[in-house]
Amino acid sequence: MPAASLRLFCNRAPVARRFGLLRAVLLLVLLGGGGARAAALPEPIPAMVTQALPEAYLRGQAQMRVWGLRIYHARLWVTPAFDPQAFTATPLALELRYQRAFKGAAIAQRSIEEMQRQQPIAAPLAQRWQAALTAVFPDVQAGERLTGVYEPHQGLRFWHDQQPLAPIDDAELARRFYAIWLSPQTSAPSLRRALLGEASAP
Incomplete structure (x- = not known):
């Protein structure tokens, strides 16, 4: 009127x-x-994160873009003891809400490529890790989420939306996997800073 x-x-x-x-x-x-x-109201912490990390709080979130295209929105939950300089020392959870469709095998392959960008991986080990990730990751559609909980010295567990996936009991693979986002050698430094709460989300 x-x-x-x-x-x-x-x-x-x-x-x-x-x-x-x-x-x-x-x-x-x-x-x-x-x-x-x-x-907009803040999204609640997913149930699987609060169950695995009762003291978890949202450290940061960020939008991943490639050539201007939105790939996923990431959120990082950590515990009070979290130290960005020693991010593998304490449990944490990372959620990726995808904004376009991807094959699970492509996500696994890209993960290994990002790990190798930071530090070389022997071919037999890279093949074994890629096979382990391919066996776990489902195909995802826009709007679906993959959430991973990191357990130091043990491995990692994944959920597809609310559906639990098979755990991966490989401490070194788990450490290298989360280094994709949290290591200073990441290929996406602005996204890392936003996840760690050191800068606004890109």
Whole structure:
């Protein structure tokens, strides 16, 4: 309703109706009407994260883009003892909410490539790790999530949305996997800084 028409209507309306109209206008604004946008509520911590890490809190989140294309939105939960300089020393959880479809095998292959960018991996070990990740990762569609919980000196566990996947009991693979995002040698330093809460999300 244009501002002039609203003032004319309010001046002619009885007091009770005038207050009722004002309440309706305020409600419309709060719900995002008239061009206004309601403030987004923060997403809750996933149940599997709170079960695995009762003291977990959201350290940071970031948007991963490649050539301007949105790939996934990442969120990192850590415990109070977390130290970015020794990120493999304490449990943590990383969630990736994909914004386009990917094959599980492609996610596994890309993971190994990112690990090798930081430090070479012997061919037989790389093949074994890629096979282990391929066996766990499902194909994902836009809007679906993969959540991984890192357990120091043990391995990692994954969930596809709320569905638990097979655990990987390989401490070195788990450490190298999370280094993709959290190591200073990551190929996405701005995303790392945002996940660690050191900069705003890109």
